[in-house]
Amino acid sequence: MSRRIGGIDDYPSSPDRGILEVMSDRTTRMNTGIELHGLVKSFGEVHAVRGVDLTIGPGETVAILGPNGAGKSTTIDLLLGLLRPDAGTVSILGRPPERAVRAGKVSAMLQTGGLIREITVGELVTMMASLYDAPMDVHEALAVTGLSDFADRRTEGLSGGQTQRVRFALAIVADPSFVFLDEPTVALDVEARREFWTTIRRFTERGTTVVFATHYLDEADANADRIVLMADGAIVADGSVTDIKAHVDIRTIRFTLPGGDSTALAALPGVVDVDRHGDSIRLRCDDADLALRALIATRPDARDFEVRGADLEEAFLQLTTSIPAAVR
Amino acid sequence: MTAATYTRYELLRTFRNRRFFIFSLVFPLVLFYVIAGSNRHTDLGGVPFPTYYMGGMAGWATMIGVTAGGARIAAERQVGWNRQLRLTPLRPATYLGAKIASGYALAAASLVLIYVAGLTLGVHATGGIWVSMTALIIVALAPFAALGVYLGHRLSVDSMGPALGGTTSLLALAGGAWGPLAQHGFMHTLTQAVPSYWLVQAGQAYGDGPRWPPGAWVVIVGWTIVLGTLAMRAYRRDTGRF
Numbered sequence: 390m391s392r393r394i395g396g397i398d399d400y401p402s403s404p405d406r407g408i409l410e411v412m413s414d415r416t417t418r419m420n421t422g423i424e425l426h427g428l429v430k431s432f433g434e435v436h437a438v439r440g441v442d443l444t445i446g447p448g449e450t451v452a453i454l455g456p457n458g459a460g461k462s463t464t465i466d467l468l469l470g471l472l473r474p475d476a477g478t479v480s481i482l483g484r485p486p487e488r489a490v491r492a493g494k495v496s497a498m499l500q501t502g503g504l505i506r507e508i509t510v511g512e513l514v515t516m517m518a519s520l521y522d523a524p525m526d527v528h529e530a531l532a533v534t535g536l537s538d539f540a541d542r543r544t545e546g547l548s549g550g551q552t553q554r555v556r557f558a559l560a561i562v563a564d565p566s567f568v569f570l571d572e573p574t575v576a577l578d579v580e581a582r583r584e585f586w587t588t589i590r591r592f593t594e595r596g597t598t599v600v601f602a603t604h605y606l607d608e609a610d611a612n613a614d615r616i617v618l619m620a621d622g623a624i625v626a627d628g629s630v631t632d633i634k635a636h637v638d639i640r641t642i643r644f645t646l647p648g649g650d651s652t653a654l655a656a657l658p659g660v661v662d663v664d665r666h667g668d669s670i671r672l673r674c675d676d677a678d679l680a681l682r683a684l685i686a687t688r689p690d691a692r693d694f695e696v697r698g699a700d701l702e703e704a705f706l707q708l709t710t711s712i713p714a715a716v717r
Numbered sequence: 718m719t720a721a722t723y724t725r726y727e728l729l730r731t732f733r734n735r736r737f738f739i740f741s742l743v744f745p746l747v748l749f750y751v752i753a754g755s756n757r758h759t760d761l762g763g764v765p766f767p768t769y770y771m772g773g774m775a776g777w778a779t780m781i782g783v784t785a786g787g788a789r790i791a792a793e794r795q796v797g798w799n800r801q802l803r804l805t806p807l808r809p810a811t812y813l814g815a816k817i818a819s820g821y822a823l824a825a826a827s828l829v830l831i832y833v834a835g836l837t838l839g840v841h842a843t844g845g846i847w848v849s850m851t852a853l854i855i856v857a858l859a860p861f862a863a864l865g866v867y868l869g870h871r872l873s874v875d876s877m878g879p880a881l882g883g884t885t886s887l888l889a890l891a892g893g894a895w896g897p898l899a900q901h902g903f904m905h906t907l908t909q910a911v912p913s914y915w916l917v918q919a920g921q922a923y924g925d926g927p928r929w930p931p932g933a934w935v936v937i938v939g940w941t942i943v944l945g946t947l948a949m950r951a952y953r954r955d956t957g958r959f
Binding site: 469471490491492493495496497499501502503504505506507508512513515516517519520521522556559563 | 722723726729730731733734792793796797798800801803804805806807
């Protein structure tokens with residue numbers, strides 16, 4: 390089973406279910422979803438993916454989140470059959486990925502890639518639609534991606550954001566059951582990113598499963614029902630944003646303290662690190678109760694206390710940096 | 718129809734690319750006019766020079782056209798388009814079929830222009846000769862179509878220009894497209910093993926028209942098999958499709 394270093398271990402099976410129920414659930418998922426089992430992939434000395442188990446059911450919007458080099462793109466390439474695993478299996482709708490691709494059930498927007506030239510947006514989407522037995526209506530694909538006004542525009546005259554939307558249109562015109570997006574907004578500016586996600590949400594409302602890789606926390610937070618957090622080739626956490634935050638035992642204390650001494654504050658019990666901007670201080674704590682009591686006792690002049698649970702960024706930092714040396 | 722729509726757009730794209738168009742169509746046409754035009758009243762062993770030279774220019778022009786698809790493949794690979802296609806149900810036969818069809822379409826356009834230019838320079842032949850010339854040129858282009866696909870899947874965009882230009886020029890020269898080569902001896906035998914030689918011979922509008930001995934078929938079919946196998950292997954290695 391997958392290593393759950395982050396301590397989130399209640400997915401996918403819950404302990405209170407009978408074995409039969411779990412088995413039948415598993416069978417259903419195999420036929421309707423994505424199942425990764427014991428995936429391992431190395432490139433020479435680089436162990437890109439080291440034992441990934443993952444089940445994705447229909448209708449979910451899943452973010453595969455992790456720092457660069459975590460194994461997100463390799464996992465997606467394995468999911469799509471673009472790479473063959475050294476060990477382990479991939480099953481999409483109960484079949485190998487190549488067959489799911491050939492049946493038009495899966496499509497993707499890869500991280501790198503441009504568009505062919507000498508063709509208009511509308512022609513390109515039509516050309517791709519013609520490869521499928523039961524494609525989405527071309528006008529609909531253009532409408533969903535906000536490209537109706539660009540249908541007659543040649544691909545070489547598009548902006549970066551428009552190009553990404555065309556690439557997204559090419560992925561969805563297959564009318565697939567699953568769409569994979571590998572860091573779809575990595576090259577876009579803030580405005581284009583926002584527009585792109587509006588487009589994707591318009592599409593996910595139709596009920597298609599979207600799996601996207603990202604290293605932007607805010608994208609995962611805002612757009613995914615579920616986050617699969619990867620670090621160093623393994624899944625370190627898997628759950629909803631709330632789940633992940635709740636399982637992180639870091640909390641922060643913010644307060645105002647004129648003339649605060651960072652070293653002294655860092656020495657307080659329960660404090661992990663100190664972040665000071667003038668009089669405004671933030672303590673990251675693994676035991677916030679203990680730290681707060683000690684702080685009030687030693688510095689009665691501290692005020693404006695605010696104690697918060699971890700935000701996604703803190704969860705991300707904790708979960709992606711707490712990997713034991715043994716698995717590196 | 719899957720293959721029909723896909724191929725139609727590939728053809729459309731081919732004819733929208735002006736760079737290929739100019740290189741593939743205009744260059745041989747200009748050379749033909751300059752050389753054959755200024756020698757239009759010259760005879761070469763009883764054959765009017767333009768009639769003789771049209772065969773070479775038709776061979777060279779169509780060779781450029783049919784291999785030009787290779788540069789397009791290299792350009793598409795550079796933008797990752799082949800990986801995108803791998804994520805569709807597109808069959809290798811449809812993909813390669815469309816590439817070969819667009820190469821042939823470009824070659825056909827070149828051929829028509831060279832024929833028209835020939836007519837304006839006084840070339841005349843029977844309908845039967847025009848038909849058998851065209852048919853043999855189509856056959857003789859097969860190894861070059863495979864060569865284009867092979868190079869397109871092996872080379873980068875940057876090296877494609879020199880590679881295609883160099884290869885087609887060398888093959889044109891070795892096949893006698895630019896001027897007569899040795900008619901006897903070892904060099905002649907060697908020349909006859911080159912597919913471009915028979916491509917040029919296929920454009921022979923004089924005498925009884927183009928004549929291919931059985932050996933010509935062996936050379937063309939043999940090169941088609943060799944280059945076709947290399948092209949398939951390069952395509953598979955490149956795309957991971959089997």
